Amino acid sequence: MLFWQILIDGFAISALYALGATGFTLIFGVSGVLNLSHGAIMVGAAVAAWAAAGLLHVDAYVAALIGIAVGMALAFATYFITVRPIQQSRRIAEPEREIFILTATLLWGIIIQELVAYLYTNNAKTVLPIVEGVVTVLGVRTPTNEFFTAAVCWVVIGLLWLLVNRTRRGKAVLAASMNARGVTLLGIELSGIYLTVWAVYGLLAGIAGILLGMFLGVSSYSVGPLTASAFSIVVLGGLGSVSGSLIAAYVVGYLETITAYMLSPAYRTIPALLLLIVVMYVRPQGLFGRR
Amino acid sequence: MSVRAVFTSRLFWIGVATLVVGALLPLFASGYVLGLLTVACYTAVFAMSWDLLFGFAGEVNFGPTFLIGLGAYTAGILDARLSPHVSMWLCVAAGAAAAVVGGVLLALPALRLRGPYFGLTTLVAVLMLQNFVVVFAGLTGGEIGLSVPDVMSVDAHVNYWIAFGFMALSGAILFGLSRSAVGLILQASGQDAVQAGALGFNVVKHKLAAFIVSAFFSGLAGALMVFYMGTASVGTFVDISVGVQVIIAAVLGGRRTVIGAAIGAIFLIGTGELLRPLGEMATLIVSVIALLVILFFPDGFLGILRGGARS
Numbered sequence: 099m100l101f102w103q104i105l106i107d108g109f110a111i112s113a114l115y116a117l118g119a120t121g122f123t124l125i126f127g128v129s130g131v132l133n134l135s136h137g138a139i140m141v142g143a144a145v146a147a148w149a150a151a152g153l154l155h156v157d158a159y160v161a162a163l164i165g166i167a168v169g170m171a172l173a174f175a176t177y178f179i180t181v182r183p184i185q186q187s188r189r190i191a192e193p194e195r196e197i198f199i200l201t202a203t204l205l206w207g208i209i210i211q212e213l214v215a216y217l218y219t220n221n222a223k224t225v226l227p228i229v230e231g232v233v234t235v236l237g238v239r240t241p242t243n244e245f246f247t248a249a250v251c252w253v254v255i256g257l258l259w260l261l262v263n264r265t266r267r268g269k270a271v272l273a274a275s276m277n278a279r280g281v282t283l284l285g286i287e288l289s290g291i292y293l294t295v296w297a298v299y300g301l302l303a304g305i306a307g308i309l310l311g312m313f314l315g316v317s318s319y320s321v322g323p324l325t326a327s328a329f330s331i332v333v334l335g336g337l338g339s340v341s342g343s344l345i346a347a348y349v350v351g352y353l354e355t356i357t358a359y360m361l362s363p364a365y366r367t368i369p370a371l372l373l374l375i376v377v378m379y380v381r382p383q384g385l386f387g388r389r
Numbered sequence: 390m391s392v393r394a395v396f397t398s399r400l401f402w403i404g405v406a407t408l409v410v411g412a413l414l415p416l417f418a419s420g421y422v423l424g425l426l427t428v429a430c431y432t433a434v435f436a437m438s439w440d441l442l443f444g445f446a447g448e449v450n451f452g453p454t455f456l457i458g459l460g461a462y463t464a465g466i467l468d469a470r471l472s473p474h475v476s477m478w479l480c481v482a483a484g485a486a487a488a489v490v491g492g493v494l495l496a497l498p499a500l501r502l503r504g505p506y507f508g509l510t511t512l513v514a515v516l517m518l519q520n521f522v523v524v525f526a527g528l529t530g531g532e533i534g535l536s537v538p539d540v541m542s543v544d545a546h547v548n549y550w551i552a553f554g555f556m557a558l559s560g561a562i563l564f565g566l567s568r569s570a571v572g573l574i575l576q577a578s579g580q581d582a583v584q585a586g587a588l589g590f591n592v593v594k595h596k597l598a599a600f601i602v603s604a605f606f607s608g609l610a611g612a613l614m615v616f617y618m619g620t621a622s623v624g625t626f627v628d629i630s631v632g633v634q635v636i637i638a639a640v641l642g643g644r645r646t647v648i649g650a651a652i653g654a655i656f657l658i659g660t661g662e663l664l665r666p667l668g669e670m671a672t673l674i675v676s677v678i679a680l681l682v683i684l685f686f687p688d689g690f691l692g693i694l695r696g697g698a699r700s
Contacts, residue, residue, distance in 0.1 A: 187684075194687075198687065209677060212676065322629055
């Protein structure tokens with residue numbers, strides 16, 4: 099009974115982690131940017147969906163679409179306000195750009211977080227779920243929404259795989275992550291590729307944020323932990339490796355779920371952090387990293 | 390630098406003027422302002438220690454609060470347990486020592502990992518410390534905080550003088566270190582470790598020293614601040630947002646300057662307080678200012694000053 103419960107709950111939460119981390123690792127793989135406003139973008143999208151449902155009284159589907167649109171808008175804003183000016187700045191030396199982008203996206207995330215808190219308070223918000231009700235599977239009563247979440251996550255990840263491996267644009271993105279200079283030599287605009295990647299990222303982060311809002315609820319306090327968990331999943335799997343992130347998301351998701359059920363919810367994040375430290379010492383490039 | 394050159398340099402006289410103004414301030418300022426400045430002085434030491442690691446050794450430490458928190462909590466816990474028998478200052482020394490041990494622990498991965506990987510290790514270190522404080526609530530006071538029986542002084546003037554003197558002394562040591570041969574070697578190792586090694590400098594030894602010095606001052610400042618506040622809590626010493634503030638202070642003031650970090654810290658604390666009537670908006674406005682400075686004046690306040698002096 100408990101075994102099945104852990105299996106089902108862990109599967110859903112891990113799928114959500116995987117979706118959240120995929121966009122994060124995609125951006126790093128293609129443009130070398132670690133976006134520390136990740137959590138804020140997820141929360142922004144979820145809160146937009148919540149506000150749309152509550153204030154405009156639209157139905158759950160329209161609210162979710164509005165949330166996704168806001169997620170994409172926030173992703174583009176992150177790129178144009180913080181990342182691009184630093185990448186093109188002549189006054190910041192090449193080796194220092196990384197820390198500047200980290201600091202700037204961190205500040206940008208705080209700005210979004212504070213705006214959300216100012217406009218809609220710090221209270222936790224639960225987005226109206228698209229599917230309601232409870233089903234009993236293998237003797238475990240589970241909200242239907244949990245299965246819906248896992249299904250959507252995997253469909254979106256599957257679509258992303260198709261986009262990257264089967265379309266012309268996607269192949270260009272993949273090539274840029276391997277060798278950016280080579281792609282420009284083939285006559286493809288790198289800036290266009292960055293735009294594509296940030297659009298896809300906004301879409302993924304938006305969907306992940308809204309699903310999280312339906313599943314667990316979000317508040318402006320979840321910004322930091324969300325960024326930290328995406329960051330640690332991505333590093334655990336190996337920076338830039340999408341399949342590594344997917345596996346790492348499941349490792350972290352199940353570790354957390356098992357700890358929460360078997361020991362205490364208070365210790366939830368500790369084993370995953372310990373694992374991360376061990377991996378950093380023994381295998382710094384992550385479980386599936388390329389370097 | 391000859392003695393004569395020291396006395397004729399502009400920097401020296403600006404420093405002396407700042408010291409005199411800072412030391413005489415309690416004669417004019419109210420207790421409220423002094424309390425604010427006391428916190429600002431400790432934050433300035435946090436930021437300067439961070440700048441030594443980042444600006445000079447080139448190590449992106451996302452977890453300054455790991456070192457600060459170790460110092461603060463070690464001192465606080467020891468004092469809470471052994472209060473009447475052991476002097477407060479011994480607890481402060483133990484706090485600084487614990488932070489140095491933490492600094493060496495942090496340095497171990499730093500010597501192996503690069504850039505974002507090391508940054509994450511430091512972040513994880515902070516999260517671990519935070520979990521530890523919450524889980525062992527019996528020892529650490531948990532989320533409520535740990536109150537210590539001893540306080541430094543109940544007089545705002547004395548507290549301020551201790552904090553200001555401590556900041557001036559640490560600032561002088563860290564600044565001197567950054568301008569010395571050691572500082573230059575550190576800077577070289579931070580920019581290109583392989584080349585610095587090829588020139589015959591022991592990169593590992595210098596980086597380790599930078600971690601130890603940075604940890605020592607962070608831990609000491611954290612421990613002293615506990616006895617100023619009379620309480621240690623996650624929100625003031627360990628939380629990631631505190632570390633973020635330290636980093637923003639250092640980058641805002643101008644990285645790789647040490648002094649800039651102190652200016653940034655005082656600015657941040659001061660502005661945060663001035664904007665307090667705006668409530669939720671305060672953090673928002675400070676973040677927007679910091680983002681604008683980083684985007685348009687990457688060399689921070691000192692960079693703006695220097696640019697102005699040059700043209």
